[in-house]
Amino acid sequence: MRGIPAAADRKNIWITGASSGIGGALVQQLVNDGHFVIISGRSPEPLLELQKAAPKLTKVLTCDVGDDASMAQAGREITEIIDQLDLVIACAGTCEYEDDLSLKVDMYRRVFNTNFFGVVNTLHQALPLLMRSREPVFVAVGSLSSLVGFPRAEAYGASKAALGYFIDAVRADTAQTNLRTVLVRPGFVDTPLTKTNDFNMPFLMTPAQAANRILQGLADKRSVIDFPRRLSWPLKLLSVFRPVWFRLCAPRMTRIKKLRKT
Ligand SMILES: NC(=O)c1ccc[n+]([C@@H]2O[C@H](COP(=O)([O-])OP(=O)(O)OC[C@H]3O[C@@H](n4cnc5c(N)ncnc54)[C@H](OP(=O)(O)O)[C@@H]3O)[C@@H](O)[C@H]2O)c1
Known part of the structure; x- marks a missing residue:
């Protein structure tokens, strides 16, 4: 995946959530490596700006991953652009926290609509275009937050945990095909998504560092790409020793002292 590829190694790639953050950094590195990338998001402006750096190697395709009609239209448009996809990175995502366990179902639906149904x-x-490739790869961007139950992240973490199960099941169902499915679980990355976080974000990475880890993991043919290790290993340990998480860590993190009565 790294370095300018020979024409035969040039990949056709589709990235959702390409207009900023991790997706934007992936686009930059992939076009630098000479690949052709269809770049998606809902707003055209940032995508058109991104395209200026490599107009011949990028194609802007606006769509809302949570809107079935918009995605059907995107699917039709892609077939007019290329006849096969080698790599798809479902990176579009959103994050909403709740401070008071208000359980507003609308918010949960919004988050799941983008983070889970958007990937489906x-x-x-x-899929039809991926199956025309000799080595098709589908990548979904989850989150390390799905390893344990984080306070305030009921909707976000659950949507990413559901995504992890979905990818596992797709991998099981395609075990006899050449489709490779990959789950990426980043820790904290400095992007518009985390800009308003008002808590300490340990081992915060830049989008370029995150994109590097993802592309290296893909080149190494890993099926789960977790980073940074300094965060993923302790979280994996805590997901095994769950009482430690719930007795020692969670009480320090939750903002709820008392539950509302009405
Ligand atoms: N930043 C972190 O610390 C972190 C950690 C773990 C996992 N992640 C995951 O990494 C992925 C990328 O996040 P990021 O941090 O790079 O965030 P970001 O900079 O806010 O990028 C989000 C991207 O998704 C697009 N998007 C959002 N909703 C969409 C929708 N309904 N349809 C189509 N595109 C949509 C946005 O463009 P438009 O608004 O124009 O649509 C934007 O391009 C997400 O899945 C996120 O959950 C991030």
């Missing part, structure tokens, strides 16, 4: 929609549109 992306695979649905991409």
